[in-house]
Amino acid sequence: MAEPLIELRAVTKRFPGMKALDGVDFQIFPAEIVCLAGENGSGKSTLIKIVSGVYDFDEGELLVDGKPVADFGPRAAIAAGIQVIYQDFSLFPSLTVAENLALNRLLSEGRTFVDPKRRRQLGAEALARLDVAIDLDATVGTLSTADRQIVAIARALMSDTRLLIMDEPTTALTGREVDRLFAIVREIQAKGIAVLFVSHKMREMLEISERITVFRNGRKVEEGPTGEFNEARITRAMTGHDIGHERHVWAGDDTEAPRLSVRGLSAGETVRGVDLDLHKGEIVGLSGLLGSGRTELAMALFGMEPHTGEIRLDGTPLRLASVQDAVAAGIAYVPEDRLSEGLFMRQPIARNVIASAIGRATRGPFLDGDRLNALAEQTVSDMRIATPDIDKHAGQLSGGNQQRVVIGRWLLTNPKVLILNGPTVGVDVGSKAEIHRRIRELAASTGLAVLMISDDVPELIQNCNRILLMHRGEIVDRLDARSVEEDDIHGRLKGLR
Amino acid sequence: MRKTLISLAAGLSMLALPAFADGVVDVSQARKDISADAAGKTFSIATVVKVDGIAWFDRMRDGVKQFGEDTGHDVWQVGPSQADAAAQVQLIENLIAQGVDAICVVPFSVEAVEPVLQKARDRGIVVIAHEASNLKNADYVLEAFDNKAYGAKLMEVLGESMGGKGKYLATVGSLTSQSQNEWIDGAIAYQKEHFPDMSLATERLETYDDANTDYNRLSEALTTYPDVTGIVGGPMPTSAGAGRLIAERGLKDKVFFSGTGLPSVAGKYLQDGDIQYIQFWDPAVAAYAMNTLAVMALTDKKDEIKAGLNLGLKGYESLTTPAGASPNLLYGQGWVGVTKDNMADYNF
C-alpha cells in the first residue's frame, strides 16, 4: 500500500481532568473512504480537530506524506490539502451560490477587486466538478439543506483537496438525499481524494466506507476493512458491551376499543383521509418519504394543523384546534427538531423538564421551587439523563440527553398518547438504545400508546409492533413488525418514489 | 425630527461681550432699593431656563450674574442640558428641596411646570415667570413685551414692504409654543385691521427651531402657493432659513421678510437686501428685570408691583397689564427693531 496521506503516531491530547485521546495511531491513505465511529465523547471530534490543525496535541507525532510536521495549524492543514465540512457548513446564507463557492479561491489569491464574471465561472466550475445543477445566482439561504451541503462540499474541493472530512453529513438528509451524497462521495474518491466520515448511522457507515475505525473513551478500540464489520460488532465496539436487539412485544388485545381512533383525517392536501387506531401499550411506527404527510399528520393530532375528520380518545370525540386542546386531552408530541421546537437551550434542565407540566410544580399562582426540583430530579433519574445536576443548561447536554429531557418533559404530563417524530436523530448508539428501552417500558407498564415517526427502519422494527407507511397523504401499507424484514421495508419505501 | 431648542439669539457670542465691559445690562437708572444691604438680607434666587448652554440663555446668565454683582444677592442660573420638560421640572424640584427664596423661570412647557410651581408657592417660594403669559402658578409673570404688540410690529413692517397686498406665510418653532403663536396672532390681527388686501396663504408652518427645516418648509410652501410675497417669522432660525431661501432662489424684491432675528444670524441677508426687518429683545435685561421683581416681592414692596411700575431698565420703564388680564401679568416694551440702516449699532 502507498504511503499514508496523513498519519498519527501515539497521539495523546489532554483536557483538564481527562484524556480526550490516549496514544492513538491512525492513518488515512489517498483515495480511501474511512468511517470514524464512536459515541459522544469518545474522542472522534478531537481527532478531527487535530487532523484539521485546530487542536494541538500533547504527545505523539503527526506525519503528512510520511514526513513529521511540527506546529500543524489550520493553515498547514489547508496547505496539506485537508478540508473540513462542519455540521453548520460555514456558508453565507445571504450570498449567492457562486460567491460562496468562489470566496475561498479569491481570498487565497489575495485579490483586491472582484470580477463578477470570474466569480460566476469559478462557481460553475466547482459545481461541474461534482456534476450537480444548482442555480448559481440563488442565495444560499433559499436552498435545501442537501443543496447547501453540496455547495459546502463543492467549496471544499475548490482548492487542491486531498482529504475531505465530513462531520455527521447525513444527519439532516432524507434517504434519497443520502443516496445522492454517497454518489458524490464516490465521485470524489474517484478523483483520488480521501474522505473521512463521521456518522452515527451504522447502515450508512457500512454502505459507504472501506475502512471503519471505532473509538471509545479516547482510545482506538477496533479498526478494519468494512467487510469485517456488521452493526452488532460496531455497536459492541462503541459501547463496550452487546446491546440486545429485543423487539417490542405487545400483549394487548386488538378487539378491545382503541385508545386513539382516527377516521377520515384530512389536513389540506398533505393528509388525505387517514384511518388509524392506536391501542393501549402499542407502539406504532410511521414512515414514508419526506413530504409524505407524516409530520403533518402528527401536527394535526397535536392541534397544530387545521384538519377535518374524527379523532376519538378512549371513545370520546376530540376537537383539537390548538396545542392546549391536545395537551389537555393527554396527547404529547416530541418534535423532529428539538433545537428549535422543543428545548430552551439557555435554560436549566429543571425548567425545561417542567415546561409542559408547569401546573404540577405550582402552589397557587406561584412556582414551588422544591416541587419543581423534585419533579426534575425524578425525570432525570427516570430517563437516566447523564448530568451532574439539574441546573445545567439544556444546551450543555449531548444530543441523546437533550432528547431524553424532551421526552421526560412530556411524560410528566401523564399523556395517554405520545407522538415521537424522529426520536433518535443525531443520538449516538448507546444513548439510542436507552431511549428505546425506556419507551418500550413505558408502553408496556403504563398503557401509553406511542406513534413513532422515523426514517430509521431498524429503529421501527425494534420498537414497534405495527408499522405504517405513508405516501402522498395516505397510509399505503400496514405491516406487522414481527414478520417484516428490514430490506422489505426499504424496498417498499424505494418503490414509493 | 425634533431639533434641539435653538431658541433665539444663538449668535450672541462671547466675542460680543467686551462692548459691555461693565456688565451687559445698562443699569444707570436701575432701582437701588433692592440690594442686599437695602433689604437687610441676602436672598437666594434661582433662575431656571429652558436649556443650558445655548447662546440666548448664556446671555441671560450674564444678566443674572450682573444682578448678583450689583446687588449682593445670592443668584444663579440653571437649566437642563437637553431641552426637556421633565428635566426642567426635576430641576425645580431640587430647588424647592434646597429651600431657595425665589425662582425665576422660563418654562419649557407651561402645562408641565404648573404642578411643581404650585408646590413651590405652597412652600412660600416667590415664583416669577417669563415667556409664559398663560401660567397660573406664579406670583408675577413678567413679559418683555405684549406678544400681540410684538407681532403687530412685525406685520406693520411686512405690510409696508408688500405694499399692503398679497399673500404671506407665517412660521412658528412649534405649534405649542405659546409666545410665538401669540406673536403670529398679533401679526394676523394687525394685518386684518390695517392691510385688508393681504391674507395668510396657509396655516402657520411648524419649523422646529431649525433653520434648515425653515428652508425646506418655506420652499415647499412657495411651490404650493406660488403667489406668496411675504413671510412673517416667529422663531429666530426662520430669519436664517428664509434669508437663505430668498438669496439662493433669487427671490429678492419678490418675497419679503419680517421676523424675529439677530444681526449675527441674519445681518448678512439684511445687508444684501434679501430680508427687510428683524426684531429681538435682550435676555440679559429680562433676567435682571425678573430678579429685580423677585426681590421686590420678597421685601414687602408688593404694593408697588402693578401697571405703571418702573424697573429702571430699558424697555421696562413703565410696565403695563392688558385689559381684562390678571393684575400679576406685566408687560414691558422691551423689543428692538433692526433694519439695514441701524444694524451697525448692534454687535451681537
Place this chain on the structure above:
Amino acid sequence: MTAVSKLLRRSETAVLAILIVVMLVIGVINPAFWQADNLFNLLRANVVIGIMALSVLTVMISGGIDVSFPAFAVAAMYLTVIAMNAAGYQGVVLPFIGATLIGLLCGLANAFFIHTFRMIPLIVTLGSASVVRGLLLGLVGTSIINIDRMPPSLIAFGSSTVDIGGSKLSLMIFIYLGIAVLMWLFLTRTMAGRAVFAYGDDAESAKRVGFNTRRTVYLVYGLAGALAGFAGLLHSSMIWLANPRDFVGYELDVIAAVVLGGASIFGGRGSVFGTILGVFMLTLIKNSLIIMRIDNTWQGVVVGCVIVIATALTAWRDRKALV
C-alpha cells in the same frame, strides 16, 4: 429564472414601485409637485441624509448598528469650521479632508471598542455619540456659527448650482451620487466590500474562510465615521451655518431610510441602490406634506404610516421570495 422575474424578486424593485406610486399620488393631489424647483429642492434634501445612510448601510450589512454618526458629523463640522475661522483659512478641499479625518478617527475608536472588547455596537455607538457630543458642547462651544462668521469659501461651495431650464440644481447632488457609485463599487466589486457582507452574514464562517475580520470591523466603522464627518461639513456648507447641536434625531430617520431600502438589521443584506431609494422615499414624504396640504396635526401620523407600510410591504415581499 428569467431576468424579469429576477428583477421582480429584488427588494429594490418593490421600493421603487412604492416610490413611484407615492410620487404619482402626490402629483395628483398637487400638480405643483412636478415643478423643477420643487424636485430639485427634494434632491438637494437627499444629499446629507443620503451620505449618512450610505455610512449606516455599510455598518448594517456588517451586522452592526451605528447611532453615533450624527454626533461624529456634528463634531467634524463644528471643529472644522472653528479651525477654519481660527486660521482664517479660505478653501474647500483641505477642510473637507479634515472633517473626513475627524469622522474617521471617531469611527476607528468605535471599531476599537467593538472589536477589542467584543462589545455590542449599539452600546458602543450610543456611548461614543454621547461622549463626542458632550465633549464638543463642553469643551469647544455651544453657540451657532451663523452666516456672519461662516467661511465664505464653504458657503460658495455649498451653494454652487447648475442651471437647468431656469431652475437651479445643487451640484452637491453629484457629490452624493459620486459617493454612492464609489460605495457601490466598494461593496460589490472589492474583496474588502464582500468581506463586509460575509462578516455580517456569519462572522464565524467569515473567519473560517480566511477573512481578516479585525480589518473588516475597523474598515466598516472607520468608513462610516469618515462618511459622517464629510456629510457633516457638507451640511454646514449647504445651510450656511454650523450648529453644534445639529443632527439630533437623525439616527432614526437614517436607519429607517436604510431599512426602507431593503437592508436587514441582522446583517448580510442591503444595497446602495435600495438605500438611495429609501432615502428618497423618506425625504419625499417629509418634504411633501405641505404640498399635499396635510394639516399640521396629521403630518407626523402620515410620515409614520408611510414608513411602516412601505417597510411592511418590502418585508412581506421578502418573506414571500424566501418561501
